[in-house]
Amino acid sequence: MKTIGIIGAGQMGSGIAHVIALAGYRVRLSDLSADRLAEAVAAIDKNMSRQVSKEKITQAAKDAAIALISTDVSYDAFGDCDLVIEAATENEAVKREIFKTLVPKVKPDTILATNTSSISITRLAASTDRPGKFIGMHFMNPVPVMQLIELIRGIATDEDTFSKVRDLSIALGKTVAVSEDFPAFIVNRILLPMINEAIYTLYEGVGSVTAIDTAMKLGANHPMGPLELADFIGLDTCLSIMQVLHDGLSDSKYRPCPLLVKYVEAGWLGRKSGRGFYDYR
Ligand code: CAA
Secondary structure, eight states, rough: OOOOEEEOOOOHHHHHHHHHTTTTTTEEEEOOOHHHHHHHHHHHHHHHHHHTTSSSSOOHHHHHHHHEEESSSSSGGGGGGEEEEEEOOOOOHHHHHHHHHHHHSSSSTTTTOOOOSSSOOHHHTTTOOOOOGGEEEESSSSTTTEEEEEEETTOOHHHHHHHHHHHHHHHTTOEEEEEOSSSTTTTTHHHHHHHHHHHHHTTTTTHHHHHHHHHHHHHHHSSSOOHHHHHOOOOHHHHHHHHHHHHOOOOOOGGGOOHHHHHHHTEEEBGGGGGSBBOOO
């Protein structure tokens, strides 16, 4: 692989662009607005500068990586991509629409991957012309720091696609965990019910925001408390993952906490909106 397209320049898309460019691949990054793309490149630049100042990478490696990233609001430059990774919002209709627009712009043998954190790979693959060349490639946030990539085969994913994407994941310096195509895969099947339970713990008045986060940080050695982590992931993403678990597994134990629903309805989405369980303004 030489050239990799990334759709979505939010937290995940920009983090994915960061690690892929640093590994020496050409990156074509696309999002709906030029402003958003400029913000993403500025964030990548800042995060790479932090790595330079901590002597994790050299200035020359940073400069080379930044030079490998190009941006565009369309997919017109995606014709030479060997792989395209979709990292748009966690909404199945949005993702389907993206693949519909993307397919005519790429080569017949381009592999299509989705960074979905919960939605069925088989169903998304079926909305394209190439279910055999479609795979789930789920990065963790913050992408430059987290070691894991979950790989998920859809029912039709062929072995060549799987092995190429596994080899790329290893070339990015990541460790792969393979998950079957079940709602929310492995990490979020376990992590999100824990976060949802932390929100119930707040909702029922068992503890305050700081008590809950301190309890889990110091009592279970988690790097972030569950409410701080929810704000970091984005409360809208947390809610959509819980809805996918609830609908897909038909079990009331995955019922999204009403307080989570209310926060999302209020536009309190966590760090990205300036307010969630904490105030970032
Ligand atoms: N780019 C590059 N480097 C970054 C970075 C970024 N975006 N964010 C943090 N870092 C680096 C820092 O430079 C620092 O590097 P050194 O170790 O060399 O000093 C290191 O990461 C730690 O960062 P900080 O010192 O700023 O802060 P910290 O020690 O509090 O760690 C954290 C921050 C890594 C985010 C840590 O709190 C953590 O691991 N939190 C949990 C994250 C987690 O659980 N992620 C998974 C979320 S779930 C998910 O992603 C799946 C999903 O689909 C929802």
